[in-house]
Amino acid sequence: MKPGQISETQQLGPMSGFIIPHTMQISIGILSFQQLLSKDSGQDAWLACLIGGLFSLAIMWMILRLLKNEQKFGRADFFSIHQRLFGKWLGGLLNFFVTAHVVLFGVVFLRSYIEILQVWIFPQLSVFTFTILFCLIIWYIVLGGIRIVGGICMLSFIYMIPLYMSTVFAVPEAYFSNLLPMFEHSPASILISAFHTTHIYLGFELMLYFYPFIKRPQLAKKWCYFGILTSMYIYIILMLMATVFFSRGEMRLTIWPTVTFWKSVSFPLLEHVDMVIIIYYMWALLPSVSMSAWVASRFVKHTFPVIKQKYALVGVLLIFVIISVLIKNGEQVKIANDLYGNIGFFIVYAYVPFLLFYQWLMKKVRGKAA
Amino acid sequence: MFWKKKRLEETDKKNKPQTIMDLFQHLKENPDFAHFQHQGDHFSCWISFFKTLVDVDYVHRDVFPCIYDEKIHSMKDIQEQLPIETIIRTKDLSMIQSKLLEGYIIIQKNEADTDCLIIPSIKIEGRQIEKSEVETSILGPKETFVESLDTNINLVRKRIPIPQLKVEELRVGKISRTRVSIVYIDGIANVENVNTVKQRISDLEVANLIDATVLALNISDNDNSIFPQFIDTERPDRVSGAVYEGKIAVLVDGSPNALVMPSTIVEFFVAFDDYFLVWHIASLYRLLRLFAVALSAFASPVYIALLTYHYQLIPKDLLGTLISSRSSVPLDPVMEVIVLEIMIELLREAGARLPTKVGQTIGIVGGIVIGTASVQAGLTSNFLLILVAMSALAAFITPNYRMATSIRFIRFPFIISAQMLGMLGIAFCFIFFVCHLLRLTSLGRPYIEPIYPLRVNDLKDSFIRLPYNFQNTRPMVLRPGDVSRMNATRTHKKKGKHKADIDE
Numbered sequence: 001m002k003p004g005q006i007s008e009t010q011q012l013g014p015m016s017g018f019i020i021p022h023t024m025q026i027s028i029g030i031l032s033f034q035q036l037l038s039k040d041s042g043q044d045a046w047l048a049c050l051i052g053g054l055f056s057l058a059i060m061w062m063i064l065r066l067l068k069n070e071q072k073f074g075r076a077d078f079f080s081i082h083q084r085l086f087g088k089w090l091g092g093l094l095n096f097f098v099t100a101h102v103v104l105f106g107v108v109f110l111r112s113y114i115e116i117l118q119v120w121i122f123p124q125l126s127v128f129t130f131t132i133l134f135c136l137i138i139w140y141i142v143l144g145g146i147r148i149v150g151g152i153c154m155l156s157f158i159y160m161i162p163l164y165m166s167t168v169f170a171v172p173e174a175y176f177s178n179l180l181p182m183f184e185h186s187p188a189s190i191l192i193s194a195f196h197t198t199h200i201y202l203g204f205e206l207m208l209y210f211y212p213f214i215k216r217p218q219l220a221k222k223w224c225y226f227g228i229l230t231s232m233y234i235y236i237i238l239m240l241m242a243t244v245f246f247s248r249g250e251m252r253l254t255i256w257p258t259v260t261f262w263k264s265v266s267f268p269l270l271e272h273v274d275m276v277i278i279i280y281y282m283w284a285l286l287p288s289v290s291m292s293a294w295v296a297s298r299f300v301k302h303t304f305p306v307i308k309q310k311y312a313l314v315g316v317l318l319i320f321v322i323i324s325v326l327i328k329n330g331e332q333v334k335i336a337n338d339l340y341g342n343i344g345f346f347i348v349y350a351y352v353p354f355l356l357f358y359q360w361l362m363k364k365v366r367g368k369a370a
Numbered sequence: 371m372f373w374k375k376k377r378l379e380e381t382d383k384k385n386k387p388q389t390i391m392d393l394f395q396h397l398k399e400n401p402d403f404a405h406f407q408h409q410g411d412h413f414s415c416w417i418s419f420f421k422t423l424v425d426v427d428y429v430h431r432d433v434f435p436c437i438y439d440e441k442i443h444s445m446k447d448i449q450e451q452l453p454i455e456t457i458i459r460t461k462d463l464s465m466i467q468s469k470l471l472e473g474y475i476i477i478q479k480n481e482a483d484t485d486c487l488i489i490p491s492i493k494i495e496g497r498q499i500e501k502s503e504v505e506t507s508i509l510g511p512k513e514t515f516v517e518s519l520d521t522n523i524n525l526v527r528k529r530i531p532i533p534q535l536k537v538e539e540l541r542v543g544k545i546s547r548t549r550v551s552i553v554y555i556d557g558i559a560n561v562e563n564v565n566t567v568k569q570r571i572s573d574l575e576v577a578n579l580i581d582a583t584v585l586a587l588n589i590s591d592n593d594n595s596i597f598p599q600f601i602d603t604e605r606p607d608r609v610s611g612a613v614y615e616g617k618i619a620v621l622v623d624g625s626p627n628a629l630v631m632p633s634t635i636v637e638f639f640v641a642f643d644d645y646f647l648v649w650h651i652a653s654l655y656r657l658l659r660l661f662a663v664a665l666s667a668f669a670s671p672v673y674i675a676l677l678t679y680h681y682q683l684i685p686k687d688l689l690g691t692l693i694s695s696r697s698s699v700p701l702d703p704v705m706e707v708i709v710l711e712i713m714i715e716l717l718r719e720a721g722a723r724l725p726t727k728v729g730q731t732i733g734i735v736g737g738i739v740i741g742t743a744s745v746q747a748g749l750t751s752n753f754l755l756i757l758v759a760m761s762a763l764a765a766f767i768t769p770n771y772r773m774a775t776s777i778r779f780i781r782f783p784f785i786i787s788a789q790m791l792g793m794l795g796i797a798f799c800f801i802f803f804v805c806h807l808l809r810l811t812s813l814g815r816p817y818i819e820p821i822y823p824l825r826v827n828d829l830k831d832s833f834i835r836l837p838y839n840f841q842n843t844r845p846m847v848l849r850p851g852d853v854s855r856m857n858a859t860r861t862h863k864k865k866g867k868h869k870a871d872i873d874e
Contacts, residue, residue, distance in 0.1 A: 122679075140809075151822040151823075
């Protein structure tokens with residue numbers, strides 16, 4: 001085996017190209033995105049979902065292209081690309097920044113989930129206790145390697161299916177006329193909403209980190225696009241559900257439309273389905289946070305090869321706990337969410353295309369020199 | 371520490387016999403050791419054996435008459451004349467010793483000669499092949515394994531009458547040197563799996579090996595897991611079915627259980643009866659078992675969580691029943707559950723240890739008397755009694771006993787975490803167990819295989835069992851040498867059923 005190559009027992013199947021980016025996208029945003037989107041484009045917000053999804057498809061293409069070009073230079077991941085193109089120091093610095101975003105990705109989701117728990121179930125829940133317990137589980141998962149993280153993604157995908165199905169309960173109480181008049185809003189306001197969708201579509205760019213762990217990347221390609229299309233489909237359905245279920249005025253006041261909708265569902269032997277689902281929703285959180293911890297600990301290992309990943313992981317999780325505790329209230333959670341979304345927008349829509357261009361440029365320049 | 375080291379150094383090195391005379395001197399102390407000189411006209415020799423280990427009838431009837439015959443003049447003559455297929459002639463003292471203790475007869479020219487003839491005459495004492503008691507079934511074969519390895523191999527071999535069936539024997543145990551057989555079909559079983567099993571068994575450092583389950587605990591992938599990683603079964607039909615599938619069976623001398631490896635978690639919830647029923651019914655039974663596991667693990671923890679933290683979740687109609695049944699109970703929900711769970715656990719353990727007839731009585735006394743009495747005494751509520759009894763019942767619906775005990779145990783962490791964090795605690799506990807299962811391997815193969823890694827093809831015989839004509843490939847998780855079980859197109863053709871259209 002060549003140095004730097006990953007043994008087959010540690011690799012993921014091509015199907016993970018579908019599962020992992022998809023489950024990374026599906027996380028806490030699902031519960032609240034409808035309000036944010038309908039602020040600017042009202043009943044046409046589903047169009048914004050569509051546009052956001054199509055844009056992320058294009059970015060996915062760029063990411064895959066970038067990684068494929070990189071394959072002949074050694075390991076094809078974000079860290080190696082940076083160090084190859086920008087040298088050890090600048091590359092390392094860039095690695096630090098992108099990893100910081102990934103850590104933010106994990107922490108923001110974790111903290112937002114705690115916020116929801118505090119509002120809906122346990123008002124007195126201690127952030128510290130919850131994050132410690134959660135991080136212990138994340139530690140146990142990531143210790144098993146990328147395969148186990150992939151397994152968590154797979155199970156999360158399976159467990160989430162019933163939740164999507166639950167939108168059926170909205171049909172009897174739906175006012176489909178809420179969707180009319182269609183295309184009332186100006187393209188500009190729809191584009192503003194599409195910008196807000198970045199927050200929910202982000203996550204697929206993590207492909208840049210675990211790509212070398214996919215066994216046959218050529219086969220995984222179509223799965224990647226399919227994964228994003230699936231998320232897009234789910235988001236559009238949920239957006240439509242919220243639009244037809246809530247009136248415009250209600251929507252403006254509801255922070256978590258999906259949860260409020262679940263509150264209206266009831267079964268003969270079970271009431272308050274919303275509480276059960278919020279707890280069940282931990283499964284949507286697990287893949288994102290564990291992948292984020294995996295990437296961050298991998299960054300430490302890549303930058304300082306002396307430190308083993310298993311020790312780096314403990315440090316990363318401690319950082320998770322500290323940041324989560326530092327975020328005090330709902331207002332700060334919102335700020336952190338916006339920060340995460342905006343940086344993510346920059347990385348995905350500006351930096352990745354630039355990197356692809358730069359890679360091409362370097363190929364031309366170095367190619368002539370050689 | 372000091373004393374430990376000293377103790378370890380005190381092992382008896384002198385006791386090991388150096389010459390054959392030492393050995394005999396040593397063994398003569400045993401009253402059942404026969405060591406005597408045969409003085410014939412033409413030939414005389416020393417004969418030694420254990421009366422309790424050899425088949426005395428056989429020795430008197432077939433071996434001695436031949437040795438005492440006048441045609442015999444030397445050791446070589448015995449070897450030629452005696453109508454037994456394997457007579458070993460050796461000078462190896464350790465071999466002589468081990469064979470003597472297994473029930474062979476040793477014949478020497480002079481008492482001090484190391485040159486010996488070793489004649490097999492082992493007496494096999496053991497119980498008859500009986501009906502299955504642990505893994506009972508209504509349909510299908512009823513035979514079970516017994517404590518003798520040779521009988522067990524016979525039971526497997528007669529179901530797999532092909533030359534490719536390999537039976538390899540290893541010896542395990544520093545002192546006991548117990549015979550362990552690895553059974554697989556050459557060409558179907560994955561070579562890597564076979565090598566892993568062989569390596570794990572031969573690397574094993576134990577003093578003695580009593581049972582196959584002990585071996586399973588010793589060679590499992592994760593020693594600290596509460597989930598068994600290899601299936602142990604007492605049914606030869608199940609073993610041969612698994613061997614046909616490409617698995618490896620391990621049999622241990624003196625154990626009525628065979629191990630089947632590698633196994634996935636789904637197989638622990640498969641009863642062999644499932645294969646004797648129509649596929650819809652078999653699939654329904656499997657789903658029922660899965661539901662039973664969930665019920666058994668979650669029933670009492672959810673009760674605690676709902677009553678302690680989330681009373682909003684209880685519907686109005688149910689609330690009345692709950693209040694009336696709990697109104698006289700002074701304990702917290704968690705104490706109530708723990709009291710009742712421990713009571714049931716006591717009953718179970720008492721039932722398992724007591725002789726059958728007493729056990730039944732205890733079951734009735736415990737189940738009815740203590741159950742109703744504890745409700746009347748106001749120790750527990752009626753509602754919880756039903757829940758706990760049902761979940762106890764549900765735990766033992768699992769066909770494999772070791773898995774059933776694991777399922778029984780699982781509820782206790784759930785109960786504690788439900789008390790601490792309510793439903794959130796249950797969720798945490800559940801996630802922990804799922805992660806643990808994800809990380810488990812059996813012989814290096816993923817433990818929850820058809821789900822992750824997702825193999826749609828292997829789902830045909832997991833939670834549901836599709837009809838036999840869909841079962842034409844062997845499970846992918848085993849990486850079998852020969853993937854296809856039978857011809858896929860021919861399995862779908864039914865004889866005498868060529869229908870092109872309605873009424874044609």
